[in-house]
Amino acid sequence: MNKQQVKRVLISTVIAISGGALAQDDVHWGYSGHQGPEHWGELAPEFSLCTSGKNQSPINISATTKGQLPTLALNYQASGNEIINNGHTIQVNYAPGSYLDIAGHQFELKQFHFHSPSENTLRGKSFPLEAHFVHADSKGNLAVVALMFEQGKENQELAKAWSQLPQEAGQKVRLATPISGLNMLPSKHDYYRFNGSLTTPPCSEGVRWIVLKNAVSASKQQISDFSSLMKLPNNRPVQGINARLIVE
Numbered sequence: 567m568n569k570q571q572v573k574r575v576l577i578s579t580v581i582a583i584s585g586g587a588l589a590q591d592d593v594h595w596g597y598s599g600h601q602g603p604e605h606w607g608e609l610a611p612e613f614s615l616c617t618s619g620k621n622q623s624p625i626n627i628s629a630t631t632k633g634q635l636p637t638l639a640l641n642y643q644a645s646g647n648e649i650i651n652n653g654h655t656i657q658v659n660y661a662p663g664s665y666l667d668i669a670g671h672q673f674e675l676k677q678f679h680f681h682s683p684s685e686n687t688l689r690g691k692s693f694p695l696e697a698h699f700v701h702a703d704s705k706g707n708l709a710v711v712a713l714m715f716e717q718g719k720e721n722q723e724l725a726k727a728w729s730q731l732p733q734e735a736g737q738k739v740r741l742a743t744p745i746s747g748l749n750m751l752p753s754k755h756d757y758y759r760f761n762g763s764l765t766t767p768p769c770s771e772g773v774r775w776i777v778l779k780n781a782v783s784a785s786k787q788q789i790s791d792f793s794s795l796m797k798l799p800n801n802r803p804v805q806g807i808n809a810r811l812i813v814e
């Protein structure tokens with residue numbers, strides 16, 4: 567890898583974690599045509615896992631293995647305080663100090679962002695909206711908690727963010743009312759657990775995925791506010807399960 571490639575990998579990794587604010591300046595990718603998901607692996611050498619990876623996300627969750635999964639240990643503050651339109655999604659950045667604990671291992675909540683329709687599917691069922699709560703440990707290992715939304719009554723927590731939706735790609739807005747990630751989640755935290763990847767280039771693997779079984783609601787208007795802002799669906803198609811186990 568030459569110096570330029572190293573720089574590109576670093577930038578891409580930062581993009582993946584921060585959600586893509588720099589993507590426009592680096593390798594262009596999107597959700598349709600020549601820059602669409604089926605071409606991501608060809609767009610840049612550092613995106614090759616998007617094609618060759620064997621533990622890619624999202625997936626359709628169907629055959630599962632019963633396991634003794636621990637209760638989801640979330641210690642979240644109400645400190646989602648900044649909202650960004652990065653051209654690929656809407657992302658709420660979180661202030662430091664909120665954690666997910668997996669078997670005694672701490673992952674800090676960095677941000678959450680949205681996909682419409684959902685990326686993961688549950689026994690073939692797609693949802694109109696999916697949120698990804700992205701966490702990183704001190705070494706940069708990632709854990710994502712995925713939350714499905716069904717169309718129904720207005721989501722009050724989402725409304726705080728949606729009232730300040732940045733309309734232009736590249737726009738960043740300070741939220742008047744901090745958002746509680748915890749208040750957005752359902753009261754029951756039962757989940758599916760499996761290994762996967764980032765669902766955007768560079769499709770890096772080794773991501774711990776936790777998909778909540780219970781959906782929450784968002785209104786028809788809230789869903790369409792997001793999808794019309796994105797203009798195109800921003801969901802990567804489901805990927806092969808290969809040798810993976812999905813534990814529930």
Ligand SMILES: [Zn+2]
Pocket residue numbers: 679680681698765
């Ligand atoms: Zn995502």
